[in-house]
Amino acid sequence: MIEFKRVNKIYDEENAALKNINLSIEKGEFLFLVGPSGSGKSTFMKLLIKEIIETSGSIFIAGRNICNLKNSRIPQLRRNIGCIFQDFKLLPNKTTFENVAFALEVIGRPGYEIKVQVPQVLKLVGLHDKEMSYPHQLSGGEQQRISIARAFVNRPPILLADEPTGNLDPATSDGIMKILSRINLMGTTVVMATHDRSIVNSMRRRVVELEEGEIIRDQKRGVYGD
Amino acid sequence: MVRPRYFFSETFTSFKKNFLMGFTAITTVAITLFIVGFFAVLVFDIQSIINSIRGQVELAVYLKDNITPELNDYIKDEISSWEETGNIIYISKEQALERFKEQNEGSDILKEIQGNPLPASFEITLNDPEKVELVALRFMDKDGNYIEGIDDVVYGQSYVNKLFSITAIIGTIVLLIIIVLLLATIVLIFNTIRLSIYARRKEIEVMKLVGASNWFVRVPFLFEGFFEGFIGSLLASIMLYIMGKFLLIKGERVIVETMRIKDLAILGSLNIIVYIYAGMIIFGGLLGIISSVIALRRYVKT
Numbered sequence: 001m002i003e004f005k006r007v008n009k010i011y012d013e014e015n016a017a018l019k020n021i022n023l024s025i026e027k028g029e030f031l032f033l034v035g036p037s038g039s040g041k042s043t044f045m046k047l048l049i050k051e052i053i054e055t056s057g058s059i060f061i062a063g064r065n066i067c068n069l070k071n072s073r074i075p076q077l078r079r080n081i082g083c084i085f086q087d088f089k090l091l092p093n094k095t096t097f098e099n100v101a102f103a104l105e106v107i108g109r110p111g112y113e114i115k116v117q118v119p120q121v122l123k124l125v126g127l128h129d130k131e132m133s134y135p136h137q138l139s140g141g142e143q144q145r146i147s148i149a150r151a152f153v154n155r156p157p158i159l160l161a162d163e164p165t166g167n168l169d170p171a172t173s174d175g176i177m178k179i180l181s182r183i184n185l186m187g188t189t190v191v192m193a194t195h196d197r198s199i200v201n202s203m204r205r206r207v208v209e210l211e212e213g214e215i216i217r218d219q220k221r222g223v224y225g226d
Numbered sequence: 227m228v229r230p231r232y233f234f235s236e237t238f239t240s241f242k243k244n245f246l247m248g249f250t251a252i253t254t255v256a257i258t259l260f261i262v263g264f265f266a267v268l269v270f271d272i273q274s275i276i277n278s279i280r281g282q283v284e285l286a287v288y289l290k291d292n293i294t295p296e297l298n299d300y301i302k303d304e305i306s307s308w309e310e311t312g313n314i315i316y317i318s319k320e321q322a323l324e325r326f327k328e329q330n331e332g333s334d335i336l337k338e339i340q341g342n343p344l345p346a347s348f349e350i351t352l353n354d355p356e357k358v359e360l361v362a363l364r365f366m367d368k369d370g371n372y373i374e375g376i377d378d379v380v381y382g383q384s385y386v387n388k389l390f391s392i393t394a395i396i397g398t399i400v401l402l403i404i405i406v407l408l409l410a411t412i413v414l415i416f417n418t419i420r421l422s423i424y425a426r427r428k429e430i431e432v433m434k435l436v437g438a439s440n441w442f443v444r445v446p447f448l449f450e451g452f453f454e455g456f457i458g459s460l461l462a463s464i465m466l467y468i469m470g471k472f473l474l475i476k477g478e479r480v481i482v483e484t485m486r487i488k489d490l491a492i493l494g495s496l497n498i499i500v501y502i503y504a505g506m507i508i509f510g511g512l513l514g515i516i517s518s519v520i521a522l523r524r525y526v527k528t
Contacts, residue, residue, distance in 0.1 A: 078437035
């Protein structure tokens with residue numbers, strides 16, 4: 001589903017953010033990207049949605065080299081990759097429903113489809129009774145669930161999660177992980193960057209560890225590390 | 227996948243939700259364009275006043291009391307034959323006295339007048355006011371004395387010349403003011419719109435994140451920029467109209483009365499004001515759109 005071939009990303013002359021990354025992620029896989037801050041986890045994610053451009057190498061998604069993608073095709077790429085972040089990135093002046101519906105509106109889905117899809121996905125994340133609430137009226141865990149709903153409402157084949165539990169307590173984090181697992185079981189490829197040792201250890205999924213821009217470990221059913 | 231309803235409703239709801247920013251942008255456009263428009267109207271107004279003064283530049287050729295009718299006719303024919311001559315009126319001694327009485331009605335000066343001391347005259351209007359000096363010289367011989375039968379030629383040479391040079395200076399100064407104000411307006415409006423887009427950068431970020439196309443992100447902002455520019459300049463025009471109606475026209479009357487200008491081209495200048503309004507509104511709308519396009523470039527690159 002996702003393949004990195006000899007990918008390098010250099011922000012400035014001295015330090016490479018990613019060095020010679022070769023990695024293949026299968027369809028339907030759940031992969032943890034671990035490593036200290038500045039090890040290149042976010043760079044990895046940003047390359048996939050072409051928020052930044054690789055210095056060299058090729059990245060394939062569903063067999064297609066996204067390095068040759070025209071600027072005008074980038075929105076199409078992003079419609080196939082859902083993203084969630086540590087800071088949720090919700091719009092404060094929109095309700096739960098509107099925040100999720102927004103993702104469908106801006107890609108031009110018709111109104112009747114929005115009316116069906118949004119409640120469905122809100123039910124999936126357990127927020128169907130909070131449709132009319134504004135983000136500031138909700139807890140951090142609930143806000144993150146809105147952002148998952150927004151990322152998934154379009155049923156993208158890939159979901160990227162950049163430290164999704166970074167701002168949440170362990171119990172709330174477990175709830176988020178359950179939702180991500182459920183989404184993964186529906187066939188979605190999930191890539192999650194995290195610092196959270198206990199989550200990685202309890203899930204027993206594939207773990208890729210980055211250090212100073214290099215892959216130092218790639219383990220099936222792995223743990224966080226030493 | 228064009229969805230005008232989405233864009234209009236998005237423009238409208240976003241304006242409602244970002245009311246303060248929109249309000250700021252509209253007021254900025256309205257006030258700055260009002261000031262620019264005010265000066266523009268002022269220029270055209272002054273211009274029209276000056277034009278009517280220029281149109282009235284005339285020569286008064288005073289005749290000696292003892293002039294023979296033959297010479298009188300000869301001078302009249304001579305003046306009529308010049309191509310600079312627009313209009314020529316003969317004012318007899320009696321008519322001159324009559325007019326003097328009218329102009330000074332109720333004044334003590336009338337009681338002191340005995341007989342008729344006023345001379346007969348030709349009043350000449352010129353097609354080209356700037357040739358007034360040239361025409362006046364024709365009433366003199368080469369020694370600088372008036373030719374036979376002419377007592378005096380009056381055309382207020384210094385007054386006319388000063389008027390022309392002052393006109394030119396005022397015109398240049400006001401034009402400079404307008405240019406500076408226009409630049410200030412552009413910068414101010416651009417910054418306001420940039421600020422209102424900056425305030426919504428999160429929204430833009432999310433739109434791009436979920437895969438909105440660049441045009442989809444841009445269009446509501448362009449609508450909003452146009453809307454703000456358009457409404458702002460419309461307000462400026464309305465303010466200008468009200469002010470023009472109550473202040474400028476009154477001011478014009480004062481000028482007309484103090485300077486004894488006969489037929490000031492108020493109507494002519496009003497026509498021009500309509501062009502100023504139209505220009506302002508188009509300018510405001512365009513400026514709103516262009517500002518939005520430039521300000522968005524930072525956020526909508528890819």
